[in-house]
Structure formats: C-alpha cells, structure tokens
Amino acid sequence: xxxxxxxxxxxxxxxxxxxxxxxxxxxxxxxxxxxxxxxxxxxxxxxxxxxxxxxxxxxxxxxxxxxxxxxxxxxxxxxxxxxxxxxxxxxxxxxxxxxxxxxxxxxxxxxxxxxxxxxxxxxxxxxxxxxxxxxxxxxxxxxxxxxxxxxxxxxxxxxxxxxxxxxxxxxxxxxxxxxxxxxxxxxxxxxxxxxxxxxxxxxxxxxxxxxxxxxxxxxxxxxxxxxxxxxxxxxxxxxxxxxxxxxxxxxxxxxxxxxxxxxxxxxxxxxxxxxxxxxxxxxxxxxxxxxxxxxxxxxxxxxxxxxxxxxxxxxxxxxxxxxxxxxxxxxxxxxxxxxxxxxxxxxxxxxxxxxxxxxxxxxxxxx
Amino acid sequence: xxxxxxxxxxxxxxxxxxxxxxxxxxxxxxxxxxxxxxxxxxxxxxxxxxxxxxxxxxxxxxxxxxxxxxxxxxxxxxxxxxxxxxxxxxxxxxxxxxxxxxxxxxxxxxxxxxxxxxxxxxxxxxxxxxxxxxxxxxxxxxxxxxxxxxxxxxxxxxxxxxxxxxxxxxxxxxxxxxxxxxxxxxxxxxxxxxxxxxxxxxxxxxxxxxxxxxxxxxxxxxxxxxxxxxxxxxxxxxxxxxxxxxxxxxxxxxxxxxxxxxxxxxxxxxxxxxxxxxxxxxxxxxxxxxxxxxxxxxxxxxxxxxxxxxxxxxxxxxxxxxxxxxxxxxxxxxxxxxxxxxxxxxxxxxxxxxxxxxxxxxxxxxx
DNA sequence: TAAGTCTTCGTAAACGTTACCGATAGGTGA
DNA sequence: TCACCTATCGGTAACGTTTACGAAGACTTA
Numbered sequence: 001x002x003x004x005x006x007x008x009x010x011x012x013x014x015x016x017x018x019x020x021x022x023x024x025x026x027x028x029x030x031x032x033x034x035x036x037x038x039x040x041x042x043x044x045x046x047x048x049x050x051x052x053x054x055x056x057x058x059x060x061x062x063x064x065x066x067x068x069x070x071x072x073x074x075x076x077x078x079x080x081x082x083x084x085x086x087x088x089x090x091x092x093x094x095x096x097x098x099x100x101x102x103x104x105x106x107x108x109x110x111x112x113x114x115x116x117x118x119x120x121x122x123x124x125x126x127x128x129x130x131x132x133x134x135x136x137x138x139x140x141x142x143x144x145x146x147x148x149x150x151x152x153x154x155x156x157x158x159x160x161x162x163x164x165x166x167x168x169x170x171x172x173x174x175x176x177x178x179x180x181x182x183x184x185x186x187x188x189x190x191x192x193x194x195x196x197x198x199x200x201x202x203x204x205x206x207x208x209x210x211x212x213x214x215x216x217x218x219x220x221x222x223x224x225x226x227x228x229x230x231x232x233x234x235x236x237x238x239x240x241x242x243x244x245x246x247x248x249x250x251x252x253x254x255x256x257x258x259x260x261x262x263x264x265x266x267x268x269x270x271x272x273x274x275x276x277x278x279x280x281x282x283x284x285x286x287x288x289x290x291x292x293x294x295x296x297x298x299x300x301x302x303x304x305x306x307x308x309x310x311x312x313x314x315x316x317x318x319x320x321x322x323x324x325x326x327x328x329x330x331x332x333x334x335x336x337x338x339x340x341x342x343x344x345x346x347x348x349x350x351x352x353x354x355x356x357x358x359x360x361x362x363x364x365x366x367x
Numbered sequence: 368x369x370x371x372x373x374x375x376x377x378x379x380x381x382x383x384x385x386x387x388x389x390x391x392x393x394x395x396x397x398x399x400x401x402x403x404x405x406x407x408x409x410x411x412x413x414x415x416x417x418x419x420x421x422x423x424x425x426x427x428x429x430x431x432x433x434x435x436x437x438x439x440x441x442x443x444x445x446x447x448x449x450x451x452x453x454x455x456x457x458x459x460x461x462x463x464x465x466x467x468x469x470x471x472x473x474x475x476x477x478x479x480x481x482x483x484x485x486x487x488x489x490x491x492x493x494x495x496x497x498x499x500x501x502x503x504x505x506x507x508x509x510x511x512x513x514x515x516x517x518x519x520x521x522x523x524x525x526x527x528x529x530x531x532x533x534x535x536x537x538x539x540x541x542x543x544x545x546x547x548x549x550x551x552x553x554x555x556x557x558x559x560x561x562x563x564x565x566x567x568x569x570x571x572x573x574x575x576x577x578x579x580x581x582x583x584x585x586x587x588x589x590x591x592x593x594x595x596x597x598x599x600x601x602x603x604x605x606x607x608x609x610x611x612x613x614x615x616x617x618x619x620x621x622x623x624x625x626x627x628x629x630x631x632x633x634x635x636x637x638x639x640x641x642x643x644x645x646x647x648x649x650x651x652x653x654x655x656x657x658x659x660x661x662x663x664x665x666x667x668x669x670x671x672x673x674x675x676x677x678x679x680x681x682x683x684x685x686x687x688x689x690x691x692x693x694x695x696x697x698x699x700x701x702x703x704x705x706x707x708x709x710x711x712x713x714x715x716x717x718x719x720x721x722x723x724x725x726x727x728x729x730x731x732x733x734x
Numbered sequence: 735t736a737a738g739t740c741t742t743c744g745t746a747a748a749c750g751t752t753a754c755c756g757a758t759a760g761g762t763g764a
Numbered sequence: 765t766c767a768c769c770t771a772t773c774g775g776t777a778a779c780g781t782t783t784a785c786g787a788a789g790a791c792t793t794a
Contacts, residue, residue, distance in 0.1 A: 031537045032513065034780060045744045050782060060742060075533075077511045082780035085452055086749055092491075092512075100477050106468045113467070113494055122512060124459075125492055127480055144444045145459075145489060146399065166442075170398045283680060313650060313681050401750060412774045417752060427772060449750035453779055 033076040042067060053078070084146075092122045093336060094142030095151045098130050098179070103308045104325045105153070108177065111329025112151060119337050121148070132157040139163060143172075149336045150174035154181055156218050156251075173339040177332040180222050187339060189332045192355040193223050193305075196321035197230025197275070199357045200303045203319070204273045205238045207365040209301045213246040213271035215260055215281055224249065227277045227305065246271055250281075257281040258288050265292075273301035273363070283314050286362060301363045316361035323355045400443040409434060420445070451513075459489045460703060461509030462518045465497050465546070470675045471692045472520070475544065478696025479518060486704050488515070499524040506530060510539075516703045517541035521548055523585045523618075540706040544699040547589050554706060556699045559722040560590050560672075563688035564597025564642070566724045567670045570686070571640045572605045574732040576668045580613040580638035582627055582648055591616065594644045594672065613638055617648075624648040625655050632659075640668035640730070650681050653729060668730040683728035690722045 035049040042049070044063065051059045052067035053076075084090040095112060097105045109125065116123050124147060126138035135155045142150065152164065152174060161183045168174060168184050177189035204212050214231045217224040228247065235242050245267060250256035257276065264270050276282035282304030286296060294300050296316055304311070307322035331351050338349075402416040409416070411430065418426045419434035420443075451457040462479060464472045476492065483490050491514060493505035502522045509517065519531065519541060525548075532551045535541060544556035571579050581598045584591040595614065602609050612634060617623035624643065631637050643649035649671030653663060661667050663683055671678070674689035698718050705716075 031534070031539050032510075032780095036780075046781080047745075047783080048743055050780095051743085054782080056783090058742060063742080077507060079513055079780055080511045081448065081452055081457060081513045082749090083782075084749095085448055085779090086781045086783095088749070090448060100467070100480070101470070101473045103468070103470070103473075106470075106473045109467050109492075110494065113492070122491055122508065124489055125476075125480070127477065140444060141489060143399075144447045146446055146448045167398070172398050280676075287680065309647075310677055310680060313654065313677060315682050399750095403750075413751080414753085414775075415773055417750095418773085421752080423752095425772060430772080446750050449779090450752080451779095452749090453751045453753095455779070 032079065033071075033074040034079070035076075038067060038070055038074065038076060042070060089148050090146050091120060092124055092145065092147050093149045093151060093333070094124045094126065094139075094145070094147035096126050096128060096135060096138050096142070097153045098128050098155050100125065100127050104178075104306055104323070107325025108153075108329035108332070111326040111331075112333045113329075114326075115330050115333035115337070119333075121337070128155040128158075130155045130157060132160070136163055139167075143167070148173065149340050151177065151332050151336055152179075152181075153177050154179040156221055159220055173336060175332050175336045175339065177328055178223070182222065187335050187349045187351070189328055189335065190350055190352045191223075191323050191328065192321070192352065193226035194230040194233070196305060196323070196355050196357070197227040197277070198234045199230075200275055200305075200319070200321050201231050201234035202238070203357065203359065204275070204301050204303060204363055205234065205240065207297075207301060207363055209273035209363075209365060210240065211243075211246065211269060211271045212240070212273045212275060212301075213264055214248070215257060215274060215276040215278075215285075216247070216249045217252050217277055219249045224277065231275060252278050252281060254281070254284050257284050261285055261288055261292075272299065273303070276302070276304045279304040279306035279308060279311055279318065279320055282318055282320075282362075283310055286314055286316070286318065297362055297365050301365055303363050307358055311358075311360070314362075319360045319363035320358050321355050322358050324353060328353050399446065400438075400441040401446070402443075405434060405437055405441065405443060409437060456515050457513050458487060459491055459512065459514050460516045460518060460700070461506075461512070461514035462490060462492045463495060463502060463505050463509070464492070464520045465495050465522050467492070467494050471545075471673055471690070474692025475520075475696035475699070478693040478698075479700045480696075482697050482700035482704070486700075488704070495522040495525075497522045497524060499527070503530055506534075510534070515540065516707050518699050518703055519543050519546075519548075521546040523588055526587055540703060542699050542703045542706065544695055545590070549589065554702050554716045554718070556695055556702065557717055557719045558590075558690050558695065559688070559719070560593035561597040561600070563672060563690070563722050563724070564594040564644070565601045566597075567642055567672075567686070567688050568598050568601035569605070570724065570726065571642070571668050571670060571730055572601065572607065574664075574668060574730055576640035576730075576732060577607065578610075578613065578636060578638045579607070579640045579642060579668075580631055581615070582624060582641060582643040582645075582652075583614070583616045584619050584644055586616045591644065598642060619645050619648060621648070621651045624651050628652055628655055628659075639666065640670070643669070643671045646671040646673040646675060646678055646685065646687055649685055649687075649729075650677055653681055653683070653685065664729055664732050668732055670730050674725055678725075678727070681729075686727045686730040687725050688722050689725050691720060695720050 035046050039046045039049045048059065048063065049067055052064040053071060080091060093116060095109065099105060113123055124142060124145060126142060128135035128138060132155055135158060150172060161181050164181065165184045168186055175187045175189065178191065180188050201212060214228060216228050232242055248260050250260060274285055276285055282302055286302055289296055289300055296302060303319045305321050305323065307320045311318040311320050331353055335351055402413050406413045406416045415426065415430065416434055419431040420438060447458060460483060462476065466472060467476065480490055491509060491512060493509060495502035495505060499522055502525055517539060528548050528550045531548065535551050535553055542554045542556065547555050568579060581595060583595050599609055615627050617627060641652055643652060649669055653669055656663055656667055663669060670686045672688050672690065674687045678685035678687050698720055702718055
C-alpha cells in the first residue's frame with residue numbers, strides 16, 4: 001500500500017489484498033527523505049525515481065533532471081542500508097584490534113579509513129582489549145552487521161582460531177595484520193619483524209655492545225617469535241653467544257620490564273644492551289636506568305620497535321625500528337578490497353610492509 | 368517466491384502473480400544463515416522461527432527449543448541490518464572527529480566504544496582531518512547509513528553549521544564534545560577549559576612568574592577562547608597586566624610554536640612563562656628552549672593542556688591540566704543514548720567533565 | 735496504413751525481519 | 765452436541781531500494 005492506494009491488486013478478478021488504511025497523520029518531522037516521497041511529489045513511480053537518481057538508461061532527460069533537482073532540494077540521500085540490503089552487501093568493513101589508544105593501532109586505523117573512504121566503504125571498529133572473549137563477541141557483532149569484510153589483529157590472549165577459520169571457509173573476505181594468525185590461510189600483512197630485529201641487534205653489535213638482552217612479549221605472539229628470531233640470527237652471524245638468561249618473555253607491562261632490568265643487574269655478567277621489542281618498555285627502561293644511575297648509552301645501550309613521538313623526546317632519544325602503521329593500515333585495507341572485488345582469486349597473498357631503522361643516541365656507544 | 372513456491376496467490380480467483388522460476392542452484396557457500404533457512408529445515412513458517420528466536424509468546428516450548436537448538440547448530444545470527452531496517456533503527460551511532468591518531472581523540476573513542484557496547488550499539492567512525500569539506504561529506508555518509516545518533520567534534524576549519532543545524536531540527540539525536548558548536552542547541556560535553564587555564568596560570572603566578580604568555584589555537588575554536596578567558600581571568604585576579612604581545616593565536620603547528628618563542632624572545636621584556644594550550648606545543652617549546660639554552664623552569668616556566676605519557680617523559684616533565692579523554696567519550700555516549708531513548712525531553716543538557724591539575728617540574732620555579 | 739522499433743515509464747519481486755491478523759485444532763463448559 | 769476459548773502456528777504487509785519485465789505511446793519504414 002502506498003499512501004492510501006492498494007498495493008497488490010489482482011487484475012483478473014479485481015481483488016484487493018490490503019484493506020483500507022486510515023491515514024493517521026504523524027506530525028513528527030522525518031529525518032530522511034525516500035524515493036517514495038520524491039515519486040509522490042513528482043507524480044511518477046519509484047522505479048523512475050530510482051533510475052533518475054542512478055543515471056540509468058530508459059529515462060528521458062527532462063524527467064531525470066527534474067527528479068534530480070527535486071532530490072537535491074529535499075536533500076535526499078539514499079538509504080545505504082536498504083540499498084545494501086537489497087544488493088546483499090553493506091559497503092561496510094569491520095576492524096578488530098586490541099586497543100585504539102595505542103598509537104600503532106591508531107595509525108593503522110587512520111590508514112584503513114583513508115583507503116576505505118576512497119573505495120566508498122565505511123568502517124566499523126571494535127577493540128578486544130586483549131580479551132579473547134571480547135574478540136569473539138566483537139566478530140560476532142560485526143558479522144551480524146553483515147560487514148563485507150574483516151580486518152583483524154588478534155588479542156594477545158587469542159590462541160584458538162576456529163571462529164575465524166569457520167568464517168574464512170564460508171568465504172568471508174578477511175585480512176590479518178600485525179597480530180597474525182598462521183593457522184588460517186588468510187592474506188596477511190607482514191611487517192619486517194625479523195628484519196627489523198636483526199638490524200637493531202646488528203647495529204648494537206657494530207657499536208661494540210657484546211652482551212645483548214631481549215625483552216620480548218608473550219611467547220604466543222608471532223611478533224614476539226619473529227623479533228626473537230631476528231635477534232638470535234644477528235647474534236649468530238656475529239658469533240656472539242646466545243644466553244637463555246638474556247632472553248625474557250613478558251607481557252609488555254611496565255612492572256615486568258623494570259623487574260627484568262633488576263634481574264639482569266643481579267647477574268654475574270649483566271647485559272650491556274637491551275632490545276625491548278615494545279617501544280614503551282624501551283622508554284620505561286631508559287627512565288629507570290637513569291634513576292639507577294646507569295649511563296646510557298655508555299654503560300647500557302637501548303633499542304626498541306615502533307617510532308612514536310615519545311622515542312624522539314625521551315633522553316637520550318631512542319633508537320628504533322619504525323613500522324609505518326598508517327602504511328600497514330592502507331595496505332591491509334587495499335588487500336581486503338582486492339579480495340572483496342574478486343573472490344575467485346582468493347589464494348593466499350602476503351604483503352610485506354617495509355620498516356626503517358632510525359638511529360638515535362640511546363645506542364650510540366661510539367658516539 | 369520462496370524457493371519454488373509462488374509468493375502472492377489470490378485466493379478468490381486462484382491467480383498466481385509470479386511465473387515459475389527455474390531454480391538455478393548456486394553452489395556458492397553462503398556466509399549467513401537466515402530464518403528462512405531454518406524455517407525450511409524445520410518445516411515451519413518464518414514467523415514461527417522469528418517468534419522462537421525472540422522468545423516471544425504464542426509458541427510451544429517444544430518448538431521453541433528445537434528451533435533454538437537448530438539455530439545454534441547453524442550458528443545463525445540475525446541480520447541486524449534487516450532487523451534495523453524493519454524497525455527503522457540501525458543500532459549504530461556515528462562519530463566525527465578531526466583525527467584518530469591524536470591521543471585525546473583515541474581516548475574519547477575508547478570511552479565511546481565501551482558505553483556503546485554496553486547499550487548494544489555499534490560505532491562508525493569518521494575523521495575529518497581538520498577539513499570542513501571532509502566533515503560535511505562524512506556526516507552525509509553517516510546519515511546515508513542511517514545512524515541512530517551522532518557524536519561530533521568539529522574540525523578547526525568548521526565555521527558554518529547549517530548542515531548539523533538542519534539535522535538537529537529534523538530530530539536527529541546528536542551530542543557535541545570538545546570542539547563544540549554553540550550555534551546549535553545540542554547537548555554538549557563541556558570540559559574545564561576555563562577552569563583548567565585559570566588553575567594553570569594561577570599556579571604559575573604562585574610560583575613567582577610575572578610575565579606569562581599564552582600560545583592559543585585558532586581563534587574560532589571555542590577551546591581557544593575559553594582557555595584564553597581563563598588565562599586572562601587569572602591574570603586579572605592577581606592584578607597582573609594583560610599584554611596583547613603575550614597573547615598569540617596559532618594553528619597548533621610546531622613551526623608556529625617555535626616562531627612564537629623566537630618572537631617573544633625579541634621583546635624588550637620577554638615572558639618568563641608560557642602557557643601552551645596544546646600539550647604538543649608545550650613539549651616542542653621545552654625541547655626548543657633547551658636548544659636555545661634557556662633554563663627550565665628557572666628562566667622559563669611552561670605549562671599545557673592534556674596529559675599524555677609524553678608530558679611525563681619530557682625533561683623537565685610538563686605541568687598540565689589533564690582532561691580525561693576516556694571519560695569525555697563515556698559521558699558523551701551516555702548522553703547520546705539518553706537522547707535517543709527519550710526524544711521528547713530533548714532540552715539542552717550540558718555535562719561538565721572535570722579535569723585535574725598535575726604539577727611537574729616544568730613550572731616549579733620555587734622547586 | 736500496417737507493422738515494426740525505440741523511448742519512456744510503471745508493476746512488482748526480492749533482500750531478512752517483525753508484527754498483526756487469521757486459521758486451525760484441541761479442550762472446556764453448558 | 766454445540767458454542768466458545770486457548771494455544772499454537774501460518775500468511776503476509778512493511779521497511780527502501782534495485783531491476784527484470786511488460787506496456788503504452790511515439791516514431792520510422794515499407
């Protein structure tokens with residue numbers, strides 16, 4: 001039924017399917033104009049309006065222009081909701097990350113947003129707060145919203161991947177970045193975790209540091225593993241011993257970082273350099289070392305991953321391997337849209353986002 | 368037509384409205400299970416399935432349980448899209464901010480997310496990148512997505528508000544925060560801009576600083592105005608002269624901040640303290656002053672707004688007025704849901720989020 | 735002028751869900 | 765036995781949009 005007219009009308013028997021409807025005028029101003037409104041005012045059918053607004057064929061220029069003009073006046077914009085509903089797509093992608101507040105992820109989001117906008121997509125963001133349970137709920141919610149694709153960086157708790165494996169097999173386009181899941185063959189954005197760690201440690205060695213310790217993150221995280229491998233590989237290349245007491249897995253917390261420093265200082269041979277895989281830990285260690293009166297970089301060299309403004313400001317400034325988070329986001333989004341637009345070619349396709357070694361005072365023993 | 372059956376059937380004449388449809392089997396695995404699928408498998412109608420899944424009355428416990436069990440097995444989740452479409456709401460709110468990467472806004476977003484999740488809403492985020500044009504486009508897009516409400520912090524370019532005024536008058540629930548628009552009577556989240564500035568400047572005066580300069584943001588921004596008013600008010604209270612040459616409006620850029628310092632140093636009476644309303648500018652000035660060999664806090668006191676980790680790390684550590692961004696987000700979202708749930712009581716309702724003065728070395732002349 | 739072609743527009747199905755109304759069956763009361 | 769009630773379930777309109785199909789008019793061609 002359209003504003004008083006019957007909607008379904010059997011022509012062979014003149015039977016009306018809908019009863020009369022008493023038009024109770026709702027005085028509420030409506031937020032959205034619909035093509036139905038336009039059609040009624042213009043005295044044409046909704047199909048004609050739709051054709052006019054979409055610049056389809058089968059319409060006279062005169063009608064088209066008139067309709068477009070009216071649509072502009074009523075500042076009509078199509079209900080993307082209904083449109084997506086009709087076409088089976090939502091023009092929306094979902095993003096699951098551990099925490100928005102972390103500068104790395106904020107940068108990634110920014111990159112995602114930019115590329116999504118260019119493609120005419122909107123972005124729905126969820127944070128897991130490093131909780132597996134929340135992550136599952138988030139993905140469930142995004143799924144219920146019928147996102148066209150998913151961009152995921154897992155929580156550090158996540159060790160079971162049956163949910164996303166299931167979704168992947170059902171054909172939901174998705175791409176992993178940063179906190180990657182190697183159990184599902186989704187396209188992934190790789191960062192130079194191994195390479196960066198290698199370069200950082202090699203740089204320390206070249207500066208004359210001999211006893212280099214690593215403060216890694218949770219052992220389940222791939223970035224922990226990769227960066228540790230880079231660390232070990234650099235030591236091996238330069239024939240330095242690999243000592244278990246120099247390798248610690250933490251939880252990225254400040255408490256753990258400082259406790260590790262304490263523990264290392266108790267050793268008969270304390271390390272003369274520390275590679276903290278998280279830049280925040282590196283900054284915290286710098287501050288702590290100064291409190292303890294340990295000279296940086298003379299007595300202790302410090303390097304880390306991730307170049308936030310902090311690394312530049314702390315004294316001495318921190319040598320880091322920078323990961324270009326915005327770039328990661330852009331590439332991840334671009335890859336996702338690639339998958340969305342041609343699902344057939346869904347073979348695994350990894351992309352490497354290059355980083356850059358930025359040398360500052362905290363590691364310059366030779367000056 | 369539903370899987371081979373005719374859809375519209377006139378009972379009084381046995382006329383079928385739809386022609387036969389050759390079922391071309393699509394081999395593609397479908398991502399989403401629908402109630403139609405469940406209905407077909409169970410041999411019941413979609414109405415029954417809907418009732419069962421929503422725990423409505425008019426259904427036998429046996430049927431309900433069986434349907435719910437099957438739904439679980441097929442891991443069905445309702446298409447929130449279609450549901451919202453049907454009920455005229457989307458359970459989605461839109462957020463427009465200048466930039467995700469700024470820690471303040473990241474914090475706000477985090478707070479918004481949390482409250483939205485509690486209310487069963489999803490969040491759609493757009494960044495204007497401080498461009499008026501982008502902002503308008505963003506809002507247009509969110510509107511097209513039929514968000515149930517809007518949370519806005521304007522770009523620094525935005526001076527015309529006809530778009531949101533229009534939307535507000537049409538009854539779209541929305542709330543302003545941080546970069547507020549005073550021309551539209553939306554509910555607003557106020558921060559202690561005046562109070563914070565007042566406390567910061569009074570603190571400087573109590574420390575013995577006499578010639579206090581202010582580096583403000585764009586004059587159009589309300590936070591610039593409010594913080595400047597607090598600055599002036601504190602000076603007046605303590606009978607200090609208000610000198611135009613000590614009051615500068617910039618664009619928050621590093622270049623402008625450093626140029627301002629240079630200009631101030633050229634004065635016959637250079638300021639002995641600087642209040643930068645943006646913490647980043649404050650940090651940049653600290654670094655620059657050190658380069659110039661100006662002792663902080665003895666020769667120059669520095670204070671700012673916004674307490675990021677940076678303020679703690681920079682040397683000397685920065686005295687700030689902290690704004691609790693997460694809290695701002697939480698309160699803004701809560702207020703928005705308030706408006707959404709009872710539109711009648713849409714009178715203007717402002718909420719004040721309190722801040723806190725955090726004193727550190729950069730302003731401790733007396734030590 | 736009859737038949738065919740092209741232009742332009744209307745009709746209604748479809749997407750997934752909810753809600754209203756009606757239908758059916760079984761039970762209960764007189 | 766018949767009317768009435770209740771529990772349970774089915775049918776389908778509606779939300780806004782796109783689109784396949786058909787219809788009607790205008791125009792062209794033989």
